[in-house]
Amino acid sequence: xxxxxxxxxxxxxxxxxxxxxxxxxxxxxxxxxxxxxxxxxxxxxxxxxxxxxxxxxxxxxxxxxxxxxxxxxxxxxxxxxxxxxxxxxxxxxxxxxxxxxxxxxxxxxxxxxxxxxxxxxxxxxxxxxxxxxxxxxxxxxxxxxxxxxxxxxxxxxxxxxxxxxxxxxxxxxxxxxxxxxxxxxxxxxxxxxxxxxxxxxxxxxxxxxxxxxxxx
Ligand code: Z5A
Numbered sequence: 032x033x034x035x036x037x038x039x040x041x042x043x044x045x046x047x048x049x050x051x052x053x054x055x056x057x058x059x060x061x062x063x064x065x066x067x068x069x070x071x072x073x074x075x076x077x078x079x080x081x082x083x084x085x086x087x088x089x090x091x092x093x094x095x096x097x098x099x100x101x102x103x104x105x106x107x108x109x110x111x112x113x114x115x116x117x118x119x120x121x122x123x124x125x126x127x128x129x130x131x132x133x134x135x136x137x138x139x140x141x142x143x144x145x146x147x148x149x150x151x152x153x154x155x156x157x158x159x160x161x162x163x164x165x166x167x168x169x170x171x172x173x174x175x176x177x178x179x180x181x182x183x184x185x186x187x188x189x190x191x192x193x194x195x196x197x198x199x200x201x202x203x204x205x206x207x208x209x210x211x212x213x214x215x216x217x218x219x220x221x222x223x224x225x226x227x228x229x230x231x232x233x234x235x236x237x238x239x240x241x242x243x244x245x246x247x
Pocket of ligand 1: 041042043044045046047048049050051070071101126127128129130131132133135136176177180188218219220221222225
């Protein structure tokens with residue numbers, strides 16, 4: 032595998048979708064063969080699981096159910112889409128991946144990190160992103176951005192501010208423990224500054240094509 036795996040994380044409204052489109056354009060300009068995708072989702076089966084996960088009528092969903100569905104969607108996504116693309120030398124850019132599971136199902140829902148790591152090891156067999164961008168901003172700013180964007184809220188977006196504070200803190204803790212993998216971006220900056228920071232990191236990856244965290 033010579034492709035790279037890049038993931039985007041953050042609390043809601045932090046700018047992942049906006050910057051996913053930016054990264055896609057930048058990689059195209061550089062002539063890097065790539066695909067973009069998202070979690071939960073990315074394949075027909077995983078998108079069907081996403082619908083269940085985000086359905087705001089499913090208020091009875093248990094944390095364990097949520098966790099297992101996240102990994103069910105991920106197992107399908109990895110085998111059907113991510114790994115085959117990387118084997119063809121493509122870069123894969125995903126709006127969220129397993130860091131979100133530690134932040135949402137772990138820190139915010141209260142499932143132990145050890146339990147999540149067990150399932151992660153089984154599903155991913157050591158596979159990890161080469162780089163993870165964490166779009167960090169105060170939770171209330173992100174919530175205000177989402178509110179001003181309008182549209183219907185999903186099951187996660189109905190959570191309270193304290194839930195998202197736990198998510199934010201978990202992301203920052205993970206980044207602190209493995210700074211070689213994470214780039215924490217100040218997502219409260221103007222968009223062009225956020226994007227200048229992204230380009231700096233992407234350029235480093237492009238200049239070091241043989242260095243990946245997956246051992247190839
Ligand atoms: N989830 C989970 O629990 N466990 C898991 O393992 C995984 C996921 C994989 C999926 O939602 C939900 O699944 C997610 C976690 C859970 N729930 N939540 N919350 P998603 O990822 O599809 O949706 P989201 O996280 O809620 O994303 P979002 O609300 O669409 O936000 P975003 O993509 O980060 O933001 P955006 O749409 O790019 O930007 C929001 C607005 O801000 C928009 O109007 C932009 O124009 C504006 N914006 C963006 N950047 C800026 C800057 N720098 N300045 C000013 N304005 C800006």
